[in-house]
Amino acid sequence: MTSALSKIYFFLIGLFLALPLIVVAGVSVNAKQTLAFPPKGFSPSWYGEIFLNPEWRNALLASLTLAILSAALAVAIALPLAWFLWRRIAPWANIFQLLGVAPFTLPPVITALGLLTFWATTGFYGQPWTAVVSHAIFFVTLPLVTLSLGFTAIDRSLVEAAATMGADDRTIFRTVVLPLILPYIVSGYAFAFVLSLNEYIVAYMTVGFIIETLPIKIFNALRYGYTPTMASVTILFVVTAAVIFSLVARFGDLPKLLGAMSSDGK
Amino acid sequence: MSGLALNSVTKEFGTFTAVNNVELTVPHGTFVCMLGPSGCGKTTLLRMIAGLDLPTGGGIRLDGEDITRVPTHKRNLGMVFQSLALFPHLTVGENIAYPLRIRSAPKEDQKKRVDELLSMVHLSGYADRPVSKLSGGQRQRVAIARALAISPKLFLLDEPLSALDAKLREAMQVELRQLQQQLGITTIVVTHDQREAMTMADTVVVMNGGEIRQAASPIEIYRRPADTFVADFIGSTNLLEAEADGTGRVSVLGQPVAGISLGPNVRKATLSIRPEDVHLTAPGNGALSGTVTFVRDLGGTIETFVDVAGHQVVAVSTPRARPDVSVGQPVGVVLLPDVCVVLAK
């Protein structure tokens, strides 16, 4: 394709992706509590509102706590599984790989509903920790895929070399494998963290009536009355995601991470 | 004039100059091999001839017509890629017919031409096979047939035989040369394999650092290298330091040698002498004196390594002319003037 044509195409796609966010960014700096674009007046106060208004601040804290913990749990589930699948010949264990990929591939309502019925049946419905477990299961796919990719990138002769020098399995894992796999752990955590931060349906179905995360808060605000804080939170989300993914790209090889990600995952 | 002409073709990538002011004329029907170490600019030059890269300076003319800015698909050329680039979704026949299909040739003509080409590359009856089911050599032939489908004016090949094993590669070199002579098509091959270049080319173009170091017939390149790079790159050679005093008397590696001239007013030069031209005799008699350090008997040839004043000189001989030497023995190294090439330092 001629380069002028492809530039126009990229511009249009970029515009399509950015336009809603531009409008929301504009709305977020309205001086008064009105939904208007182009903005009437300018006020950054709606960004302050996220941190000053106790409702929004609590939602922000709830979301952050949930994302930090559930991403950590997701990595804790994915790391030993990916290690085992790489270390051992056990074809039947691939069923767990499949189970790890399924929650993210199925329509999210299904995972959410499964967890809702489960928590309700076991009597834990509404406990804050159930949301952490639910998100960890829902997003375990992401660290699992990045870690599987990371393990395949490790030269097995490195492990053999360590063994000839007297390291046992545990020592090999700690001194050779872990340092090499660390970038993949970090990116897997980052993916799970960002998606957990944004997740609505699973959080809503598990603890939605007790705890408000930011997406739940935004949805409730959308339903029950507009406030420009919704817009400022949205922009905060986009910026957070962009910063985290930029950091992953800065310290890792993003194209490589994505180049094998989908093909490995599916 | 007919043929390909490159006029000060230059390609810069940022501050790096990949191809620098290349001048080259390829008369119609000539087989040219561009030879050089990796990164010497030969592939970039070929890609500019194909239009896959655009030069940042200079011009390219084909049969008198300026094609420097003509898009690749309008150049009507044939190219074989290092990866071969056979289309995986098409059969052998469909691959070969692709350039004809793109030009909307009638179906019957396409079929006829595909059959012709397949028989030319000895693959008759393979038209309906998927390319994935072919051996390396067969894939090679399909790529060649596809490139020749429209009878192009210019046939370009980028490291075409590098994926084949040694035996097949040598057979394909001969075949490719015969095919080219039969069709009389102007052909340019990029290679890093000097045997390949020597086997096929009318003209070998030796490149290094983005520049052409020498363009000449294979035997001239071998016998009369233009500089130390070419001498060293083509075949193996002994490069020996030579000095002349005020009266023109020459010494090599500090020992006087008769019969060699470095040229008027040249005080320092490098002599290139091929190992097969080095003769070993008894010490003295005006020969360089040295000591044998190692003998490598390869059956077909015998390589004798001699230390002359701290420099290694290699002599190659056939078993018939086996030198009667052993390690540690002092020998004389004879440099015959007519086989020594004097190269500027």
Added chain:
Amino acid sequence: MRREAPHRLADYGPLFFPAMMLIVFFVVPFATMIAVSFFQRQQGGFYVPAFELANYQRFLSLFFANVLGFSLMLAIAVAVCCVVLAVPFTYLLTRMARKVQVVWLVALLSVLSLSEVIIGFAWSTLFSRTAGITNLLVMAGLMSEAKALLPSFGAVLTGMVYQAFPYTVLVLYPALVRLDPTLTEAARTLGASPVKAFFTVVVPALRNTITATLIMVFIFALGSYLLPQILGRPQHWTLSVLITDQAIYQSNMPFAAAMAVFLVLVTLGLVALTVIAGRKGEAA
């Protein structure tokens, strides 16, 4: 390292925790949901164990046939739009400098990670009368007065394409980035213009990838649970929206579960059909 089968119990050590978590919190909940789909609903939002097919019988109505038909049609439309837009985009993207690719990938990941709530809010703002795109058109003098573009089918489709487009690109990316660039170069030396090379070489060579991507985006779009509700009218509600609605607002868990099971079956069935059709097509 010699990879070997585990033979001592301790060799299975690393597997215990992940296996337990996935079984207890994914397999068991999935089974629970299937069980609940046969339970009886009680007033007040709870349910009692039972075995009845009543929840499934409710599907046998024109209303559900319509919802199902619309859901499938919408998901197919989204998948087709996304693939048509994303194949040339991704192809061109993979041919760009790595630095440029990284910038686009970061942008795509950022949009992909946005929750449906936020995408729904952003597009409802963009399509609204007071803050929408029509205001820009009014400013530019192209329209006489701003108007709301939602709720409408177009709004639902646009929002869902927006949501699924980054996903589509990321699914296509690995196959396209690994596509041998000399294939198109070869096509160009053989006389194909860049556009012709794209359609005669890139698209056919990626036929299987494109089919697989269509299926994956289709499933992705079937899962959209909020956008049809925020951007559309009730007749634009999909199965996922109905499930959410039944589970949360109508508190009819057995019926929601039955619909969820049905959605899984429909999804798997369609995927299987496509795969079988694909195999037959290849064999022919």
